[in-house]
Amino acid sequence: MSVKTDEQLKEKILNVAKKNPKGISHKDITAAIPEISSADLVTAINELLQQEYFDLFNQNGVLIYRIKAQTSKQAVKGADNEEKVVFNLIEEAGNKGIWIRDIRVRSNLANTQLTKVLKNLESKKLIKAVKCVNASKKKVYMLYNLEPDRSISGGAWYQDQDFESEFVDILNVQCYRFLSQRSEKMKNNPRGPIVGRTQTYATAAEVQKYITDLGISKVQLDVEDVITILNTLVYDGKAESSVYPDGSKVYRAIEPLIPAPGLVQVPCGVCPLIYKCASTGLITPQDCNYMKEWLD
Amino acid sequence: MSHQLGRVVSAILQRYFGDIVQQVGSDLFTYGSKPIGMIVKTTGLARSLVIDSLRTLLKFDLATFEPSANELIADYKLIPDNVLLLIRYPRYLLQMKSKYGSEAELLVEELLQQATCSASVLLVTIATKYKDDKEKNITILKLKEMFISLVTAGYIQQAPVAELKEGSEVPTLVPVATIVPDIEIRPLIQAMSSGDTSELKDNIYWRVNYDRFHLDFRDEIMIKAITRRIDENAGELMRFLLEQMYLKSPAWAAESSPLCALELRERCRGLAAERPLLHQYVDQYLKVLEENGGGFVRRVGDSGGGQLCVRAGLAARELVLAALDHTVTERLGSKAARIFRLIRARKYIEEDDIQKNAMLVNKECKQLTYKLLEEHFISVQPMRKAASSGGLAKAVYLYHIKLHDVSQAAQELCYRSLHNVLRRARSTRTAHARLRDKLRRVRTIVHGMRLRGEPQRNIDDVEETLTPPELAVLQDVEKQLKQLSTAELELDRNLFLFKWYFMYPEK
Structure with missing residues (x-):
């Protein structure tokens, strides 16, 4: 058998495998390429396995060949065995990343060696280290081209592991503005209060569209992100949420039940020294500066 | 009965009755109940002064007395809650003026000043006072009618009568059921022209019924809250519900007995001209009131076109919560208020979860949580795990709010x-x-x-x-x-x- 036909055969097998990303069995190959002899097939597959085009699985007693992702095949080119092992572990972890301790345990490599391997891979831009938002000291490794998972990066609210409170505040204000624009329709609606109430409700998707149209966010916000913001509005007491019959959450702006009570209208209600204030002594109501400012 | 309450009570007594009554009042507040002799001893005042002060306090219902152990002398006790009412007087007067007009205001004002007074003396005094005032045009006839309608409405009630029990030297005050009086006008006019009230034979004494006013205040708060939340029509509906509630259950009941929606519809039909929207959409308003009205109203059944009940107890809770929200916002900022509300919504919550849901920077969030804890707005409940084999047994700290505290x-x-x-x-x-x-x-x-x-x-x-x-x-x-x-x-x-x-x- 010439080298050329050998290459052609491999190409054909690979094509079949590419069409079935879940993997192919011996039968599939013979069905797709009926002219092949089983001896040729065995040599071809052996070669392909050696060149690491395929992963080999045993599924219910049948051998399954699955094509490997192209990048990983190229990535490990020219790497030694340790690097390959570590790389595979990191690859497996996907966009959740893997902790260095777990790599060590699972690869059985010594600490110094592992650090060296990781450094190597990092310098080749094959993997990257990402800081975890939950624990600032914890670093996880993942493939270079992957976007870190929400649980690692914290989602849209984090920029380089820092929580962007200003961004959240702005979104909070904008969401409230959107809801409060609608809230007026409830009062004395000529078509009845239920229609009025429905008009004041806004679904999270509507709010998300409004926020996206405003263009204040450089990152794309999902409906989930907007729901977290809307929930902060609920906790601020500026909105209440309800559920539509179809299960989607809706929000509407509300006013507090009572205006500011007497306690906060006097300086004492907000005074930081109130618990130190007495009839005699250094802090007394008679010559209190806060009172003086308030009365003037 | 806290130290702070004592300070307020003392300050109020000083303002309205002067130093001596203040001294006696504070003494009574500190010691609970005690007889005259003891008051004289601790305050160091002359006996006659103490007696006068006690008289004043008793007259204005700011103190009570009861027979002490030996049944011959009385123990006196301050009623701090009533002392606090002294600063509410202007509100009572305003309420009267806006609801019944200036005659009612004059009547209540005079009665508050006199504490207890017989109807005829009260009417004659006011009529004499405003005899020359052409602008107000006060006549004794109008005053009498107003007095009767105030008694009927329950704003004025009969004062309790002192009764001597057998074998005791100390009388006890027995409350009397109020009967709407029938006042004859002729002797009053005679007394007015002669200027002598001593001839009036009237021994039924009257006083202001604070509780009735407080019910008015409560209704007003509830109606205003609903108006703020929904609109005026819903507020009006709340008013009807409260009116119905008075007919069927005790006025201060935490939850009223079921009220019939059919009667409400009747009421609203009567108002069709004034509030066409309310009339047209009564059922919708009821539904909205039930779902978005802060839980003030609850549907309990569907018989007779729907059964509703007013939950005054829950309303009080909601309103107190709203007041607390305001207080936290003003004292510690809106971010702290967010945490406060979050904890309330979740009942029990861990520190990590607060940070996740409040969308605040970790450090700021922690600081605010501890600040809330320091000012006693929230409490913490540690949940210790049983000692585990390896490492430290970590405790879980759950934050929550004890609303009563x-x-x-x-x-x-x-x-x-x-x-x-x-x-x-x-x-x-x-x-x-x-x-x-x-x-x-x-x-x-x-x-x-x-x-x-x-x-x-x-x-x-x-x-x-x-x-x-x-x-x-x-x-x-x-x-x-x-x-x-x-x-x-x-x-x-x-x-x-x-x-x-x-x-x-x-x-």
Whole structure:
């Protein structure tokens, strides 16, 4: 058998495998390429396995060949065995990343060696280290081209592991503005209060569209992100949420039940020294500066 | 019965009754109940002064008495809650004026000043006072009618009668059922013209029924809250519901007995011209009230076109929560209020979860949580795990809100503030006492001169004894005192809310 036909055969097998990303069995190959002899097939597959085009699985007693992702095949080119092992572990972890301790345990490599391997891979831009938002000291490794998972990066609210409170505040204000624009329709609606109430409700998707149209966010916000913001509005007491019959959450702006009570209208209600204030002594109501400012 | 309450009560007694009554009142507050002899001993006042003070306190229902162990002498006890009502008087008068007009206001004002009074003396006194006032046009006939309608509405009730029990020297006050009186007008007019009230044979004494006023205040708060949340029509509907509630259940019930929606519809039909929307969409309004009205109203059944009940207890809770939200917002900022509300929504929550849901920077969030804890707005419940084999047994700290305790703390804060405002007003008054005195004297002299018809030049001379800087200071002081008294009223409103909430037992 010439080298050329050998290459052609491999190409054909690979094509079949590419069409079935879940993997192919011996039968599939013979069905797709009926002219092949089983001896040729065995040599071809052996070669392909050696060149690491395929992963080999045993599924219910049948051998399954699955094509490997192209990048990983190229990535490990020219790497030694340790690097390959570590790389595979990191690859497996996907966009959740893997902790260095777990790599060590699972690869059985010594600490110094592992650090060296990781450094190597990092310098080749094959993997990257990402800081975890939950624990600032914890670093996880993942493939270079992957976007870190929400649980690692914290989602849209984090920029380089820092929580962007200003961004959240702005979104909070904008969401409230959107809801409060609608809230007026409830009062004395000529078509009845239920229609009025429905008009004041806004679904999270509507709010998300409004926020996206405003263009204040450089990152794309999902409906989930907007729901977290809307929930902060609920906790601020500026909105209440309800559920539509179809299960989607809706929000509407509300006013507090009572205006500011007497306690906060006097300086004492907000005074930081109130618990130190007495009839005699250094802090007394008679010559209190806060009172003086308030009365003037 | 806290230290702060004692300070407020003492300050109020000082303001309205002077130093001696204040001394006696504070003494009673500190020691609970004690007989006259003991009061004389601890206060060091003359016996006659103590007796006079006690008389005043008893007259205004600020203290009670009961036979002590040996049945011959009485123990006296202060009623701090009633002392606090003294600063609510302006609100009672305003309520009367807006609801029944100026005659009712005069009646209640006079009755509040007299504490207890017989109907005929009350009517004659007021009529004599305003005999010459052409503007108000007060006649004894109108006053009498108003008195009767106030009694019927329950704003005025019969004072309790003292009864001597057998074998005891100390009388007990027995409450009397109020019967609407039938007042004859002729002897009153005679007494008015002769100016002698001693001949009036009237021994039924009356006093103001604070509770009836408080019910009005409660209704007003609830209606206003609904109006803020939904709209005026819903507020009106709430008013009807409350009116119905009075007919069917005890006025302060935490949850009313079921009310029939059919009757409400009837009521709304009557108002079709005034509130067409309410009439047209009664059922929708009821539904919205039920779903978005802060839980004030609950549907209990569908018979008879729907059964509803008013949940006053829950309403009090919601309103107190709203007040607390405001307090937290003002004291620690809106971010802290967010945490406060978050904890409330979740009942029990871990620190990590607070950070995740409140969308705040970790450090800031922790700081605010601890600040809330420090000011007793939230509490922490540690959950210790059984000692595990490896490493430290980590405890879970759950944050939660004990509403009753938080409200107590906020009420204390109100007492403190109220005391401070009273105290400040007092010191402002004493600081400018000389000037205020002078102003008063000048005004009396000028008034007298005007009556005598003296020339304008002389009047100007007298008026000029007050220099412009003095006038400026006086104006300033007046402004300050006005602001302080507004603050008193507002604080009292706030206290009313808490008192209403504490009326229902902790769940």
